[in-house]
Amino acid sequence: MKTVTAQVSGRATVMRRDDIDTDAIFPGRFLRLVRRDGMGAHLFADWRAEGRPEVAFMQRPEPPRLVVGAQNFGCGSSREHAVWALSDYGVQAVVALSFGDIFRNNCVKNGVVAATVTPADHATLLQALAAAPEGVLHLDVASGCLHLSDGNRLPVTLADGHAEQLLSSEDEVDRTLRHDAALRAYEERVRQQQPWLASMA
Amino acid sequence: MTTLFDKIWAAHAVARNEAGEDLVYIDRHLVQEVSSPQAFASMAVSGHRLRSAARHIAVQDHNVPTSADRLTNIPNSESAEQIATLRRNAQATGMRLLDLDDPLQGIVHVIAPELGYVLPGSTVVCGDSHSATLGAMGALAWGIGTSEVAHVMSTQSLWMRKPRTLGIEVSGALGKGVYAKDLALALIHHVGTSGGVGHGIEYFGPAVSALSMEARLTVCNMTIEAGSRFGLVAPDASTLAYLRERVQGAAREHFERAAQAWATLRTDDPADFDRRVHFDASTVCPRVTWGTTPADSAAFSGRVGDGAAPDDAAERSRLEKSLAYMGLKPGQALSSVPIDVAFIGSCTNGRLEDLRAAADVARGRRVAAGVRALVVPGSGSVKRAAEAEGLAQVFVDAGFEWREPGCSMCIGMNGDSLAPGQRCASTSNRNFENRQGQGGRTHLMSPAAVAASAVRGTLTDPREFLS
Helix, strand or coil: CCCCCCEEEEEEEECCCCCCEHHHHCCHHHHHCCCCCCHHHHCCHHHHHCCCHHHHHHHCCCCCCEEECCCCECECCCCCHHHHHHHHHCCCEEEECCECHHHHHHHHHCCCEEEECCHHHHHHHHHHHHHCCCCEEEEECCCCEEECCCCCEEECEECCCHHHHHHCCCCHHHHHHCCHHHHHHHHHHHHHHCHHHHCCC | CCCHHHHHHHHHEEEECCCCCEEEECCEEEEECCCCHHHHHHHHHHCCCCCCHHHEEEECCCCCCCCCCCCCCCCCHHHHHHHHHHHHHHHHHCCEEECCCCCCCECHHHHHHHCCCCCCCCEEEECCHHHHHHHHHCCEEEECCHHHHHHHHHHCEEEECCCEEEEEEEECCCCCCCCHHHHHHHHHHHHCCCCCCCEEEEEECHHHHCCCHHHHHHHHHHHHHHCCCEEECCCCHHHHHHHHCCCCHHHHHCHHHHHHHHCCCCCCCHHHCCEEEEEEHHHCCCEEECCCCCCCEEECCCECCCCCCCCCHHHHHHHHHHHHHHCCCCCCEHHHCECCEEEECHHHHCCHHHHHHHHHHHCCCCCCCCCEEEECCCEHHHHHHHHHCCHHHHHHHHCCEECCCCCHHHCCCCCCCCCCCCEEEECCCCCCCCCCCCCCEEEECCHHHHHHHHHHCECCCHHHHCC
16 A cells, blocks of 8 residues: 555745756765665755755754745656655655656655645745744645645645545556556557567567 | 647557546666666565566666776676666566677667667657657657656556647758757757746757757757657658668568558647747857756857846846856856866767767867866767777777766766866766766767867867868
8 A cells, every 4th residue: 555645734945946956856876776765865965065055954953844946846867766865854745836747756656745836826935934934834635725824825736647646545556457458458459550569579 | 630749649548547647558668777676676565567578678877887897897886786686677577688798788768779679659768867869769758767667667558647749840950060969959048947848849840850860869868958758750761761770570570561650650730739939950059058957058159158048036046056066157258168078978979970070070189188088989889880980099099088888977876977176078968066976067068069179178169170
């Protein structure tokens, strides 16, 4: 059974920079690791080593539950390690103006919410966090609603199908294999009509 | 009336769920050592098995040393363990592996077309964001994460919402000394790093038709740097000629019939795209990046920061940080910037035509004093062909290192990397901070431009060396 993510509650940190790529989130030299646990130790490793202000939030002992990003968060490399690292560190949701498409998919596969907000709501969110940096946010997946600590509520958008995946306890492969007949029908059709595609040999 | 993207998608969508996602059948899957170990491991835990071994091919590329003694010496123990892990997993599942000692080993996106593995109208995925490269063959090809790798191995399919389509029409023609890489950098500069998010891109128009297959692979390769997972070029006579020489097995046997079917693989009307962008190739000059995203580029004759139009405080702040990282000042002439390292290779520019273009500049010249220059062929086949036609000797005579195939200094995880503060003229695809090594500074450009920069010792327009 997979884990269900229905709500995320906690403190948020803001990363205002656009185009935060997955090389920054998880530097390439740690991709040599063949396990997926413990990746939080390498989260933003180079930026932390350089003492960059973007990751000053990581100096606190307790992690934020939410990251508020800007444009194109998680762009670049497909490395799922970036999401494993965020999740292992304690981040359960990223709210941004836009995402790298592969990163966004990788988030949902690991029970991490990746939600977009409109520029106007993003500005409201930044203002609210500036006024109350320690405020607790509450993100509800089913309703697509982000509750701010000042009582305001903002609508957030998940990619199509992502809310269903986050709320489902069924393993995705098992769910897919319920369509085995359709997959087999495709394979049979290709065998007959496109024999060049049916086999690599 | 519909687009090529929609035609291939429709032919592979075998079911739809309540959320509007399609279950897309995956004809071919490419596996590499970095993004696959955790997928094999999760399958072992969940009890799911490889559904169809013949539809997968594995290769060691990202993490392999490019030194001559690599078959007996992998200095980093984690790298050695990762390479051994793919070997064990391939053996256990019956998946074909192009291992380190295989003459066909190379960068996954270089070898897949070489082996005739990517066919027009097919779907191809790989746990690597540069998989869009393979769309140059007229296939839907895209990069996926490790969870999706496990899903493809277990089910031969993926759930996806069909993206919108973006048609990029390129008219005109590229001038002499201007290459596919320059076109790609110009396009990314034009649409922005997130301009393609949520879209599948098809490149078309006279300037695209005029590109060789290898040049199309370069353009499609960089699609992800504009935010799109898919780059696509409709198959044409060039595609057929390329494939006819390379396809194997069933595709060779049924080639003529396949070629007839592939003739229908085109967008009916440009009006069918959800969005369109027009671009004139004749306006493109050799380009070089000066910042830390692939959109931050300008002509070699330009200055640091050219083309940047910060419209808000966040963008101004990003540019300041980028230039501080790069050790550059706004307005500085690009052609005066000295380099320490020159790198020719990667899935973007590690093919034979790339090496020919670089050799045309390097021939009879010497790498500048103090510059380390490397050529890393994209595959064993590219390496042998380059040696046979004398390119390797041109590079060696000029003072370049001639190395074994792999991803090398594009990703910097296998011993080939920049030291802090080193500045590199590179044919790779990402100038992100720390990408080529902690503190390394990357300038993206074409292979000819890297060769020119290596010879001059500063960022250099290759046309200065072309008669």
